[in-house]
Amino acid sequence: MAAKNAVGVALVLCAVSLAAHAHAIAGMRVFPGTLTFPDPGVTDELDLGFGRTALASMPGGSAPDTSTFSLAESKTITQRLAVTLGSSYQGAGPGGNGFGNLGVGLDYGLWKSDSQETLITGALNESLGDTGSAGIGTTYSVFSPALLFGRGLGDLPSPLRDLRPLAFTGMLAANLPSDAAVARSVNWGVSVQYSLPYLQSYVRDIGLHAPFSELVPLVEFPMQTYTSGPAAGQTIGSIDPGFVWIGRYGQIGLEATVPINRASGRGLGFMLGVGLYLDDIYPHSLGAPLFPTSQKGS
Numbered sequence: 001m002a003a004k005n006a007v008g009v010a011l012v013l014c015a016v017s018l019a020a021h022a023h024a025i026a027g028m029r030v031f032p033g034t035l036t037f038p039d040p041g042v043t044d045e046l047d048l049g050f051g052r053t054a055l056a057s058m059p060g061g062s063a064p065d066t067s068t069f070s071l072a073e074s075k076t077i078t079q080r081l082a083v084t085l086g087s088s089y090q091g092a093g094p095g096g097n098g099f100g101n102l103g104v105g106l107d108y109g110l111w112k113s114d115s116q117e118t119l120i121t122g123a124l125n126e127s128l129g130d131t132g133s134a135g136i137g138t139t140y141s142v143f144s145p146a147l148l149f150g151r152g153l154g155d156l157p158s159p160l161r162d163l164r165p166l167a168f169t170g171m172l173a174a175n176l177p178s179d180a181a182v183a184r185s186v187n188w189g190v191s192v193q194y195s196l197p198y199l200q201s202y203v204r205d206i207g208l209h210a211p212f213s214e215l216v217p218l219v220e221f222p223m224q225t226y227t228s229g230p231a232a233g234q235t236i237g238s239i240d241p242g243f244v245w246i247g248r249y250g251q252i253g254l255e256a257t258v259p260i261n262r263a264s265g266r267g268l269g270f271m272l273g274v275g276l277y278l279d280d281i282y283p284h285s286l287g288a289p290l291f292p293t294s295q296k297g298s
Contacts, residue, residue, distance in 0.1 A: 027154065033253070038146070040119035046072075050273075052269050053068070065092070075290075078293055107121055122148075127144075146172065162203065170190040172188050189220065219241045220255065239257075252272075253274075253275075
């Protein structure tokens with residue numbers, strides 16, 4: 001069971017982060033991309049990630065520390081529809097190096113409220129079997145329908161104005177392997193964010209200067225619960241405190257990873273992510289939807 005759980009953690013940290021986007025906007029709220037699960041944006045992004053984790057112990061000894069490099073791109077087809085493509089490279093010493101399976105997906109914006117700073121997006125993602133390196137990728141595919149949301153608290157009443165910079169993002173996804181012998185699971189998670197740019201611009205100026213005036217401190221809670229197999233009912237995951245710095249054309253995020261139990265890993269890890277806002281860098285070419293439509297009714 002420990003070995004299966006270790007593989008499960010690796011799949012969560014790798015496959016989910018590949019689908020993450022750099023930023024999403026509702027009203028005055030910018031939801032920066034977090035590092036372990038997707039935000040609810042439908043945008044043109046290029047994301048690069050690096051993480052180092054210590055997986056759970058395996059039978060006969062401890063698993064080596066694992067480094068993961070990821071690259072993913074999201075490309076809008078219309079203002080509400082985007083395709084995603086990404087993969088990762090894992091390094092874990094002799095015999096543990098190689099590429100993970102190729103991930104593809106579709107994101108569709110279901111609902112947006114600027115006044116309530118709310119976004120809801122549906123996603124269909126798949127990790128394609130036999131597209132990764134032997135021993136790193138899997139021979140089976142995993143289909144993952146997901147629901148993503150973001151909610152800012154900018155509409156709180158004046159007595160609670162210092163809480164207006166708070167925002168929440170979250171996800172719920174079912175993992176359905178093509179191999180019936182592989183355990184099914186549900187990925188779920190939430191992030192809690194406090195936007196200092198929002199505080200400075202829309203609540204009150206507390207005198208922060210760059211780079212602190214562009215920081216968003218946050219905590220993520222990415223989890224995976226097995227729904228079948230020997231580990232059915234068991235939850236693995238981590239608590240990930242950190243921050244995101246938001247710039248004009250991109251962002252940089254740094255988070256620690258703290259396993260919630262022994263099955264999730266051993267010791268602390270960290271993640272570093274860089275997101276490029278292609279829709280801001282190339283708004284009239286590479287960063288524009290292939291089929292532009294009116295914003296009306298979006």
